[in-house]
Amino acid sequence: MKLIKGFRDIFPYSDNVIEDSVLWNFIEKSISSKLENYNFEKIITPIIENKTTFNTGIGNDTDIISKEMYEFLLYKDSQVTNDIIYCLRPEGTASTVRSYLENSLFKRRKINKLYYMGPMFRYERSQKGRYRQFYQVGAEILGSKDIFYEFELISLGVDLIKETGIDDFVVEINSIGDINSLNKLSEEVRNFTNKNKEKIQDSDFEIINKNPLRFLDKAIHKYNFEDIPKSSDFISSDSKLRFDEIINLLDKNNIKFNINHQLVRGLDYYNDLVFEIKSDSLGAQDTILAGGRYDKLVSKFGGPETFCVGFAAGIERLILLSSSDVRKKAYERIDFYVAYQKPDFKEFANEVCSRLRKIGFNVLIEYEFKNFVKQIKSADKMNSKMLITIGEEEMNAKSIKIKDMSSGKEDIIKNKNIEKDIKNISNNEK
RNA sequence: GUGGGUGUAGCUCAGGGGUAGAGCAUCGGUUUGUGGUUCCGAGGGUCGCGGGUUCAAAUCCCGUCAUCCACCCCA
Secondary structure, eight states, X not given: OOOOTTOOOOBXXXXXXXXXXXXXXXXXXXXXXXXXXXXXXXXXXXXXXXXXXXXXXXXXXXXXXXXXXXXXOOEETTEEOOSOOEEEOSOSHHHHHHHHHHTTHHHHOSSEXXXXXXXXXXXXXXXXXXXXXXXXXXXXXXXXXOHHHHHHHHHHHHHXXXXXXXXXEEEEEEEXXXXXXXXXXXXXXXXXXXXXXXXXXXXXXXXXXXXXXXXHHHTGGGSOXXXXXXXXXXXXXXXXXXXXXXXXXXXXXTOOOEEOTTOOOSSXXXXXXXXXXXXXXXXXXXXXXXXXXXXXXXXXXXXXXOOEEEEEEEHHHHHHHOOHHHHHHHXXXXXXXXXXXXXGGHHHHHHHHHHHHHTTOOEEEOOSOOOHHHHHXXXXXXXXXXXXXXXXXXXXXXXXXXXXXXXXXXXXXXXXXXXXXXXXXXXXXX
């Protein structure tokens, strides 16, 4: 009986922040509510897909596909039932696009703003901020090339990060050029590497033959070439114009960013805009959020030409970086602790609880009686905002006493007015 | 896949061939009407797992597993 290597349980009161379900819950909620502020709708796709979805989606020669996929054949009655290879999804964009096409979302709305949140799987050595099962939140805008959508997405990314209390981050952006520019660049890389044949390892030539751009991404740093072909040398005037526009928009809206011409992404489907948000305090895995434009992916899947832009963020990484403020807030979730002085008062205390829960409050009562002082200490320990005490006096006067735990202020409320008066008190708090 | 560190109580760690330890946390008492930093006490361990050396192993040796960190790559 043991957890699988690289996987983890998430449970309450864990000493490890990325295993703490209370914090997880809080952060997932604030992320979703921010996404919904921006009018993104949630899409939920299975965590198992046909492997081909990712082969065509991400690119066969990427590390994700060639060495990090969890793939399997379906076994039933001790035999392989067919020869379809399934896999655990390693990322969210390919599944989203698959579902987008399969459900004809492009026919239902011209522009779809979708988000997903859930576990992804990659078979790699685990490390700080990197796990075999990890959670991503992603946002995708399908169906428009409007530059404002690019802006909206970057702005959303920044907001999501701020939402978790992170402030030491950097936004980096680049344009790798449109599809024509990328083709030109590929050709140029091929020429360049042919010229420098004797300096380049055979294994890297395999990469070049499959996809010259991947060579720039993963192998170029091994060599000390000076005049390497750069995306900025081949960028078309259209792409250049778009890049200037997004820079302008970010500037005007006070979103700070760095231009990084070295920035490329490890997945095949990007063109034009690419961006990342990084933090220094994360160790080797410094990217919190990354994305870009992917205008050819939908047609690669057999759909109509569709302009798309999106990003994904690592939830464990957001949680690792979350501020102490956010962590504290996650534990301030109890509105009322109901303390009763004698076991005989339990029935009434319980009734008060039910009534408060019915009108939407988070209420804690401990049914195994312990002495009054202990109960009050417990209210404090559990971070309850308010304390309700029910003792002899209250029972006689048919009332309850409410204490604000941070100010110490007390109120007495008549039994029959509980619902109305408590709403007033908690409104005054806010 | 490669390299290094670490595995002893729920957590953080001390101990280093001869009866298993501390702090924090938990629970109880102090305290049957008021909380955060009072004081006292209790529970909790196959010292990661397997093998070897020894009269005796948590301790020494070998293996293995897990975990952390870095490389690679990525969110």
